[in-house]
Amino acid sequence: MSTRPVSTDLPLPPGPRGRRLRNATKRARDFQGLLEELHRDYGDIVLFEMPTSPWCAVFTGDLAREVLTTQEQWFRPFYPPSNYDLLTHYFLQTSHGDDHRRRREIMLAGYAEERMRACANLILDNVDELIGRCSPNREVDMIDELERFSWRCMLDLVLGREPKLDPELGRNVLSAMKQDLLLGIVPFKEVVIKLPLPFNRRVRDTLKALDEVTYPAIERAKDPAHDGHDLISHLVRTAADGSAHGLYETDLEVRDEAYGHLCAAIDAPVGALTWGIHLVARHPDVRGRLEHELDDVLGNRPIEARDLRRLPYLRAIFREILRFEPPAYAMPAREALEDRVLGGYLIPKGTMTIVGAHVIQRRPEHWEDADEFRPERWLGVEAGDGMRPEDGYMPFGVEPRGCRGAGFAAMMFAFALASLFRDRRLEPLSRRPPSRTNIGIGVRGAYKVRIETR
Numbered sequence: 001m002s003t004r005p006v007s008t009d010l011p012l013p014p015g016p017r018g019r020r021l022r023n024a025t026k027r028a029r030d031f032q033g034l035l036e037e038l039h040r041d042y043g044d045i046v047l048f049e050m051p052t053s054p055w056c057a058v059f060t061g062d063l064a065r066e067v068l069t070t071q072e073q074w075f076r077p078f079y080p081p082s083n084y085d086l087l088t089h090y091f092l093q094t095s096h097g098d099d100h101r102r103r104r105e106i107m108l109a110g111y112a113e114e115r116m117r118a119c120a121n122l123i124l125d126n127v128d129e130l131i132g133r134c135s136p137n138r139e140v141d142m143i144d145e146l147e148r149f150s151w152r153c154m155l156d157l158v159l160g161r162e163p164k165l166d167p168e169l170g171r172n173v174l175s176a177m178k179q180d181l182l183l184g185i186v187p188f189k190e191v192v193i194k195l196p197l198p199f200n201r202r203v204r205d206t207l208k209a210l211d212e213v214t215y216p217a218i219e220r221a222k223d224p225a226h227d228g229h230d231l232i233s234h235l236v237r238t239a240a241d242g243s244a245h246g247l248y249e250t251d252l253e254v255r256d257e258a259y260g261h262l263c264a265a266i267d268a269p270v271g272a273l274t275w276g277i278h279l280v281a282r283h284p285d286v287r288g289r290l291e292h293e294l295d296d297v298l299g300n301r302p303i304e305a306r307d308l309r310r311l312p313y314l315r316a317i318f319r320e321i322l323r324f325e326p327p328a329y330a331m332p333a334r335e336a337l338e339d340r341v342l343g344g345y346l347i348p349k350g351t352m353t354i355v356g357a358h359v360i361q362r363r364p365e366h367w368e369d370a371d372e373f374r375p376e377r378w379l380g381v382e383a384g385d386g387m388r389p390e391d392g393y394m395p396f397g398v399e400p401r402g403c404r405g406a407g408f409a410a411m412m413f414a415f416a417l418a419s420l421f422r423d424r425r426l427e428p429l430s431r432r433p434p435s436r437t438n439i440g441i442g443v444r445g446a447y448k449v450r451i452e453t454r
């Protein structure tokens with residue numbers, strides 16, 4: 001990879017000039033819609049303006065690989081500094097270069113496949129609670145229920161299973177994180193966060209409540225007799241045995257890494273499951289085939305970890321949902337650290353670069369009937385086959401920053417969806433699909449279903 005200065009004679013990518021406020025408003029209302037419109041009007045690489053900087057969106061697998069892998073060292077993940085001390089240090093997702101490599105190495109052990117498989121019971125216990133709340137003859141808001149489920153799974157994984165917290169706190173942490181992220185692109189945010197507004201107070205109260213359970217969890221983990229499998233225990237042990245490269249020496253550093261994981265991993269599983277319920281309910285043929293497989297393998301009993309390999313159609317549904325409606329429909333933005341070239345165009349230093357995964361995964365050159373939801377296309381496909389950006393598939397991102405929790409997420413999806421559809425019918429109350437968030441990952445608002453006995 002050349003490090004020579006880039007010629008500034010190169011053209012800028014095509015795109016609308018000006019329209020900053022319109023772009024910012026559309027991003028806040030319908031980010032995915034904005035990306036689809038830019039792709040339709042300007043092509044595979046588009047430069048557009050936002051109030052704080054120029055943005056570039058790329059819509060092919062090859063360009064995605066350039067940004068996320070080949071030229072990764074010049075495109076660092078952009079996370080504006082936290083406005084509320086939610087995260088005061090870098091953590092895995094926000095770090096870059098050697099810092100990221102060191103954290104990733106530590107996390108490889110923290111998220112090792114074997115360790116994740118050992119978490120099956122933790123997920124199954126939380127599925128029991130989910131199923132108990134989604135009993136037949138009720139109407140429920142699935143996004144609400146799934147956020148509660150995802151929050152509990154992540155809390156158990158990250159903090160350990162001891163703290164029993166008000167589930168409301170989970171919802172508040174999620175909205176605090178999103179508010180914090182969105183403030184990053186708001187002008188005069190320094191003034192906004194100081195105003196005595198209810199949302200500022202809510203974020204600070206939420207953080208205080210979360211700190212009140214996190215610091216005791218860190219203290220517990222320091223006890224040499226403690227053998228917890230949670231992420232905090234892993235970080236504390238790594239720092240104690242000297243293999244953390246000087247990281248996680250203070251409680252605040254451990255807390256920040258833990259919060260990073262807690263916040264970053266809740267939305268995507270909720271998105272996958274909500275879209276799963278929507279798409280299965282809207283495709284009676286898919287629902288019929290899934291019910292048939294569940295009847296065959298489970299009969300009348302609840303799902304167990306050993307069933308997973310005997311449910312190929314459920315696995316195919318998961319892969320197809322990740323293609324058709326990827327929870328991370330736009331990868332977290334990368335900031336160009338210097339002038340770079342993408343697709344023959346100049347990308348000026350400071351440009352926020354976004355990969356439109358949703359558009360890439362519907363490209364007809366990669367997928368037959370790309371706009372059709374067809375789980376059957378995955379039957380017989382080995383794990384890992386054709387799962388690269390250049391094949392038009394990248395729901396879990398790309399190395400060196402690929403998702404560490406893919407195995408855990410697959411279990412959350414399979415256990416929850418199988419349990420919901422085994423003996424019940426979920427009928428969405430509206431024909432409207434779930435709404436996307438404006439941060440590139442997950443769903444928002446309400447998604448109500450009526451639950452019947454099957």
Ligand code: HEM
Pocket residue numbers: 068077092093104157261264265268269272326327328331332394395396397398400401402403404405406408409
């Ligand atoms: C269906 C569910 C999920 C999807 C679609 C998903 C997707 C992604 C994507 C696209 C990235 C790359 C982001 C980037 O390039 O900036 C990522 C990173 C990551 N994910 Fe997930 N994720 C899911 C669930 C989870 C879960 C449940 C966990 C934790 C148990 C998790 C942990 C992580 C971590 C730690 C990273 C950062 C890796 C790094 O920067 O080195 N994810 N995920």
